[in-house]
Each structure stands twice: as structure tokens, then as C-alpha cells.
Amino acid sequence: MKIKKALSGLIFFLVASGMTAQNGISVYEGARFRYRVDFHEGNQYTWQVFNQLGPPASASAGEFSFTGAAGLNETEIQWDLAGTYYLSVTETDLQGCSNTKALTIQVLPNHRSIGFDITASNECFTPAGFGFELALTLLANHGEPLPKKYYPVNVTFAVNGATYEQVIEPDATTLQITETMFAANPAQDTQVLIEITGATDRHSAGIFPDDESSTHTRTIFAIPEIEFTQQIQLLKRLNEKTTAHTMFIPVCMERQEPR
Numbered sequence: 333m334k335i336k337k338a339l340s341g342l343i344f345f346l347v348a349s350g351m352t353a354q355n356g357i358s359v360y361e362g363a364r365f366r367y368r369v370d371f372h373e374g375n376q377y378t379w380q381v382f383n384q385l386g387p388p389a390s391a392s393a394g395e396f397s398f399t400g401a402a403g404l405n406e407t408e409i410q411w412d413l414a415g416t417y418y419l420s421v422t423e424t425d426l427q428g429c430s431n432t433k434a435l436t437i438q439v440l441p442n443h444r445s446i447g448f449d450i451t452a453s454n455e456c457f458t459p460a461g462f463g464f465e466l467a468l469t470l471l472a473n474h475g476e477p478l479p480k481k482y483y484p485v486n487v488t489f490a491v492n493g494a495t496y497e498q499v500i501e502p503d504a505t506t507l508q509i510t511e512t513m514f515a516a517n518p519a520q521d522t523q524v525l526i527e528i529t530g531a532t533d534r535h536s537a538g539i540f541p542d543d544e545s546s547t548h549t550r551t552i553f554a555i556p557e558i559e560f561t562q563q564i565q566l567l568k569r570l571n572e573k574t575t576a577h578t579m580f581i582p583v584c585m586e587r588q589e590p591r
Contacts, residue, residue: 356436359411360444363537364399367419367435368406374426379407382418385434391417410536414441442538443473446487446531447545454551457518462552463511466526470505470539478502482533490527509550516552524550 359365369377379398381391395415400408409419420434449467470478470485478485480502487498491513498507509526516522528546531539 356438358438358440359535360440360533360537361411361414361442363439363533363535364408364410365535366400366406366408367421369421369423371405372423372425375405376424377403377405378422378424379403380420380422381409382420382434383415385418411437411439414439440473442540444478444539445471445542446485446528446539447542448526448528448548449545451545451547452549452551454553456553457516457522457555459518461511462516463509464550465506465508466548468500468505468507468528469542469545470531478533478539482535482537484534485539486532487528488530490525490529492525495529518555519557520554522552522554524552526550 367379381396383389383391383395395411395413396417397410397412398407399410400406405423411417417437417439418434419437420432422430422432424430447469449469453464453466455462455464468487472478483502484499487500487507489496489498489507491509494513496513500506507526509524514522514524516524526548528541530541533539
């Protein structure tokens with residue numbers, strides 16, 4: 333009987349002398365995965381999670397949780413606490429014969445983060461549109477860029493208190509802030525506060541807002557006011573008590589006597 337994790341083709345193995353797991357995989361705290369085995373009509377399936385196999389010790393409820401039905405040929409599990417676990421499934425047929433196989437699950441601590449590349453920016457108001465985009469930085473546990481296999485990432489953020497969600501891909505790690513998300517006044521400066529409130533990867537595991545770069549302030553400057561003023565200046569004003577004089581200068585004409 334082949335037992336495989338959905339979409340991955342991983343095979344569980346059984347050691348005849350006892351339950352031993354091979355082909356371990358690594359996941360982050362909070363990740364949710366679906367596992368399945370081939371379906372055989374009439375058979376029963378029992379899923380269990382162990383902390384150790386020899387002797388078997390069951391994991392506690394605080395370390396994982398079944399998020400789907402556990403009595404079928406498939407189940408969904410959320411891994412809640414870092415550690416090493418063994419996922420086992422036992423298939424029992426109509427004759428009472430059974431087979432058990434197990435897979436090692438290494439649950440890693442989750443210290444991944446998300447934040448803005450810069451925390452402040454500005455622009456001038458323009459009637460053509462004042463939407464903008466903000467570049468994001470997503471980091472794995474040790475500060476390296478988040479690997480592509482964890483995308484797409486769903487980001488939850490607030491714009492001036494109103495909540496939005498956006499899905500980002502590894503080749504486009506930006507938030508699109510459209511002008512429908514806030515109001516800007518061309519007559520006065522407008523401040524827009526964008527805050528990342530949460531994020532989850534493709535397996536529903538959290539990516540946490542960075543303490544120092546999870547908020548961004550965008551300032552949109554008002555349009556300067558311009559008014560034309562026409563001013564006429566009189567060279568001489570009556571209220572300055574200046575009197576204009578017209579001077580007549582007599583011209584003497586030499587009189588000629590008739591001859």
C-alpha cells in the first residue's frame with residue numbers, strides 16, 4: 333500500500349520490528365498540511381501523532397491539531413509547536429489485517445518577518461491620481477529572503493485604520509495602495525498611515541510584522557495656491573497735494589512797420 337502526502341509524492345515506510353519513520357520533512361510552526369493515503373473501499377484509517385516511537389508517546393493537543401476529519405484516508409494537521417513529531421496512519425481491512433506507516437515531521441521555530449523597505453515617503457497631489465505602491469521585505473528565520481516555495485503570501489494591512497488584504501508573489505513583493513483606500517485633499521497636506529497587521533504563507537503559517545518596519549507614513553502635499561493681482565499706480569496722486577502747473581511763456585513778435 334502506498335501512503336503519500338498530498339501533492340508531494342512522499343512515501344511512508346514501515347519497519348517490521350516496530351514503527352520507524354523515514355523521509356522526514358520540515359515545516360514552520362503554524363503551518364497546515366493535508367496528508368492522504370490511497371483509498372480502499374471498506375477499510376478503516378487511524379491517524380496519530382507521536383513525540384517518539386520507541387516506546388510510542390503521543391503528542392499533546394497543544395503541539396498540533398487535526399483540522400480535518402481523522403478517520404478517513406486523508407487528514408489535515410496544523411503544527412503548532414516546534415519539535416520533532418511522527419505522523420502515523422494505520423489502515424485496517426475487512427479481515428482485521430492492518431498496516432502502519434509513519435513520517436517524520438520536523439517543526440521549525442517561526443521567526444519569519446515582513447516589513448516595508450522604507451517607513452516614510454511623500455508626493456505632490458495630482459488630479460490624475462495619487463495611488464502608490466510600497467515595496468516589502470520578507471525574511472526567513474535567519475534573515476535570508478523568504479524562499480519562493482512559501483509563496484503566495486497573504487498580507488493583511490490597514491490604511492488609516494481600514495483593513496485590507498492582498499496576495500503577493502515572489503516576483504512582485506509590493507503592496508498596492510489605491511486612491512479608493514483613502515481620501516486626499518488638494519488644498520491641504522494629507523497623511524496616510526499604512527500598517528502591516530499580519531501575513532500567512534501558502535501553508536497558513538504566520539509571517540510576523542517586523543517591530544521597526546511594519547508601518548509606513550505617506551505624505552501627500554497640497555497644491556500651491558496661485559492668485560493673480562493687478563495693481564495700477566498713479567505717478568502723481570491728488571491726495572499727495574501735488575498740483576500740476578501749466579506754464580505759458582509769452583513770445584514777443586517783432587512788429588514791422590509798413591513801408
